[in-house]
Amino acid sequence: MRFRILLVLIYLRLRWLSNNNAKFQRKIAGQDLSISIGFIDDDRGRYFVIKGGSITSSIGTVDSSDLHIRFSSAAYGYTLLTKATKNPMAFAKGMNSRNIQLVGHMHHIFWFAEVSRYLPLRQKKSKNKRSLHNNSSLSSFK
Template sequence: MKFRFLLWALGLLMVRASRNNPEFQQQLADKALTFQLQTADGKIARHYIVHEQRVRSVAGMVEAPAFAIAFKDAAYGFATLQATNKQLAFMQGIQNKDIQIKGNPALVIWFQDLTRYLKPRKKG
């Protein structure tokens, strides 16, 4: 349940950033694609549609995403996406075959870079 909620919250953050964050919008320029995050068995999945510098989030799987990141299970996916050093967690997961990448790996790197704009703003 935590993984499903995290995927939903990630979508909400991306939707907001695509409306309000010029740096995030710049990363979406010239992109029109759908990608998804899921468990390996496909029981939990959410896909994200990038179109005209906006993001939409939809529950479930989509046929033929530009890329998909499949985690071995929901607990592992949650832990990886919440890791302090996400890049290291992803690299280890891919090496151990606990994370499978389907589709264009360059877009996975683009997505990981995109997530740095989703950190909550510090109140000052």
């Protein structure tokens, strides 16, 4: 269930980026491809279509996708997708252990890897939080 929710959140984030982030808009401009993310042993998952600078998504996987990303299990897929931006070698390790299958042209795989760095939400520290962390009177609580 968490994996399916994560895929919907990825879609919402991609759609938000396509409307609000100029760098991301340049990355998807002129792209015409589909990406299926799912499981090795069945058709559960989600597919994404990038066309004309916009992104759509639907439930399921499509055999004719340009790029297939398949995981051995929902738990493994969830863990990898949430940690992959912090550890770029995680996909390579997963492929070596046969927990991930990437099927598609290499330029689509590299394009997806480049675009995936836009997925995590960036949290900005507020000035109040910074001043609390730097307050010497609170250092005794550490």
